[in-house]
Amino acid sequence: MNTVIRSQLLRFSVGRGQQFRFSTAAANGNDLVIGTVDETLGIAMLTMNRPPANSLSLEMNEAICTSLKTMESNPKIQSVILSSSNPKIFSAGLDVSELVSPHPDRLPKFWNSLQQLYLDLYGSRLAVVAAIQGHAPAAGCFLAMACDYRIMSSGDIGGEGGGDMKKRFVPTIGLNETQLGIAAPPWMGQLLVRTIGFRQAELALAMGTLFPPDRALSIGLVDAIESEQHGAESTIIEGLSELLPSISKDQASNPLMQKAFKQATTFAKIPPHARVASKLVTRQSHIHDMIATRDEDTAHFCGFVTQEAVQKNLIAYVEAMKSKSKKK
Numbered sequence: 430m431n432t433v434i435r436s437q438l439l440r441f442s443v444g445r446g447q448q449f450r451f452s453t454a455a456a457n458g459n460d461l462v463i464g465t466v467d468e469t470l471g472i473a474m475l476t477m478n479r480p481p482a483n484s485l486s487l488e489m490n491e492a493i494c495t496s497l498k499t500m501e502s503n504p505k506i507q508s509v510i511l512s513s514s515n516p517k518i519f520s521a522g523l524d525v526s527e528l529v530s531p532h533p534d535r536l537p538k539f540w541n542s543l544q545q546l547y548l549d550l551y552g553s554r555l556a557v558v559a560a561i562q563g564h565a566p567a568a569g570c571f572l573a574m575a576c577d578y579r580i581m582s583s584g585d586i587g588g589e590g591g592g593d594m595k596k597r598f599v600p601t602i603g604l605n606e607t608q609l610g611i612a613a614p615p616w617m618g619q620l621l622v623r624t625i626g627f628r629q630a631e632l633a634l635a636m637g638t639l640f641p642p643d644r645a646l647s648i649g650l651v652d653a654i655e656s657e658q659h660g661a662e663s664t665i666i667e668g669l670s671e672l673l674p675s676i677s678k679d680q681a682s683n684p685l686m687q688k689a690f691k692q693a694t695t696f697a698k699i700p701p702h703a704r705v706a707s708k709l710v711t712r713q714s715h716i717h718d719m720i721a722t723r724d725e726d727t728a729h730f731c732g733f734v735t736q737e738a739v740q741k742n743l744i745a746y747v748e749a750m751k752s753k754s755k756k757k
């Protein structure tokens with residue numbers, strides 16, 4: 430028998446056997462993230478589901494944090510796969526509409542929700558595997574970097590145009606803020622330094638480089654790349670299909686999702702206390718630094734974004750983005 434428990438933010442649906450599913454609802458009733466949990470395997474899946482681009486709004490940040498906390502509160506769960514319901518966009522980073530002509534009360538709340546997302550994800554007791562099927566620019570790259578392991582699509586998914594003129598889809602990842610006329614916040618930049626090393630990060634930040642999968646792998650921005658050519662039905666691995674939310678069921682034969690599932694399974698088998706303690710060795714001091722400078726960081730961000738010149742850049746950027754999308 431299925432039981433559905435409703436609260437203002439969370440909807441839990443207790444399904445068959447040991448599996449639990451839940452969705453975190455947005456104000457408009459859409460599910461911003463969908464969570465599934467398999468207690469037997471000790472694995473959860475958190476699927477970002479904010480069309481069209483999984484951009485990070487205040488509500489989206491809160492939804493990811495709430496879902497993650499709910500999964501963490503289950504002692505049987507040791508690892509989680511962070512994925513997207515959009516096969517071509519992991520996350521487009523911050524929702525730029527949060528930055529343009531912002532409401533003075535909402536802006537600091539928005540930034541606080543992003544800081545909290547960093548603290549919760551980077552400091553999670555769970556091992557988080559990012560399944561990066563599509564683009565991950567700016568804060569989309571930050572999301573991936575805050576995880577424990579990153580697997581990116583090699584980009585040979587279908588294609589557009591058809592026939593011999595088939596255009597290859599190549600996802601990219603990186604902190605490209607400088608290309609938008611803004612700078613990555615210090616803690617995001619430092620996360621890049623910790624992920625790919627000082628010199629590579631210094632260059633990438635200055636240039637706002639977006640890396641294709643092979644380059645991302647060679648500099649260590651991702652840990653593995655994987656084709657998305659769906660395998661034959663016989664290659665479906667047990668447990669993955671049940672973990673995928675209904676909107677992503679077709680991903681069960683996707684090698685990228687399978688690799689993420691295997692990695693999450695491997696993490697789930699490591700003695701949890703040792704794994705969490707070793708995670709703290711590398712991450713705790715950075716988490717403390719963020720907490721200590723949080724208010725200062727918020728004031729800096731709000732002051733920076735509301736500058737006339739920055740607003741002008743952002744308005745032009747959003748207009749260009751919308752007209753590009755209209756031309757499609």
Ligand SMILES: CCCCC/C=C\CCC/C=C/CC(=O)SCCNC(=O)CCNC(=O)[C@H](O)C(C)(C)COP(=O)(O)OP(=O)(O)OC[C@H]1O[C@@H](n2cnc3c(N)ncnc32)[C@H](O)[C@@H]1OP(=O)(O)O
Nearest residue numbers: 481482484521522523524525564567568612614730733754
């Ligand atoms: C000195 C110290 C200073 C400290 C300063 C402190 C802080 C400053 C803040 C800095 C932090 C910034 C972090 C960020 O994340 S900024 C946001 C950056 N993100 C981007 O620039 C990505 C923009 N999007 C894209 O490049 C592409 O959309 C794509 C992700 C590559 C996907 O391309 P494609 O598949 O071609 O899709 P479309 O471009 O057509 O987009 C589809 C759809 O989605 C909307 N959209 C895309 N990105 C965003 C976004 N970030 N926010 C809101 N909406 C987005 C796009 O408008 C289309 O919508 P419509 O179809 O409805 O038009």
